[in-house]
Amino acid sequence: MEEDNDNFIDNHKLDTRLNGKWESPYGDWFNITESGSEITLTYGFTDPDYGEFINYAGTVVYVSNFSGNAGVIIIEYIAGFEQVYPEYDENWNFTGSIPRKGDFLGIYYRNLKANSVQMSGAYADGPAEEAASYAAVLTFTQGNAGKYAGYWGAYTK
Secondary structure, eight states: OOOSOTTOOOOOOOOGGGOEEEEOTTSEEEEEEEETTEEEEEEEEEETTTEEEEEEEEEEEEEEEEETTEEEEEEEEOTTOOOOEEEEOTTOOEEEEEOOSOSEEEEEEESOOSSEEEEEEOOSSSOOOBSSHHHHHHHSOSTTHHHHOOOOEEEEO
C-alpha cells in the first residue's frame, strides 16, 4: 500500500477523489458523500430485480492516509444502518446474528486513481468493529491492514 512519495504527510482528511459512488462488477458499491462538515460512507449492493440495498452506513470519524493513494476511513455506524453478521446452520438456514463488537468500523482503500480504487471493509473471521473511536484508530492501522483487509474489491466511478 505504499507509493513513491518521500514528502507525503498525512493530514487526516478524506481525499476528495474518494467522494462519489464506487461500483464493482459484482453489484456492490461504496458511496461517500459530504454535506457541510459531515462525511457519510454507505456500503450496499444492487440487485437487478429488486434494486439497491444498504448493508451499512456511517459517519466518518477519522481518516488515516498511508500514502497519496491508500489509507483507512473509520466510520461510526448510523443508528439503523449497522452491519449485520448473519449466522447459518449446515443447511444454510438462518439461525441468528453474530453480535458486533462495537459501532466503529475501518474501511481500507488502496490504489486510488481518478476513476478506480480497491476497498475492503475490516473483517476478522467475524465482526471487527471496535467499541470506541480511539480503539478503532489504534486497531485499523497501516500495519494491521493485512489482518483486517482480507478481500479487496475493485471499484470504479
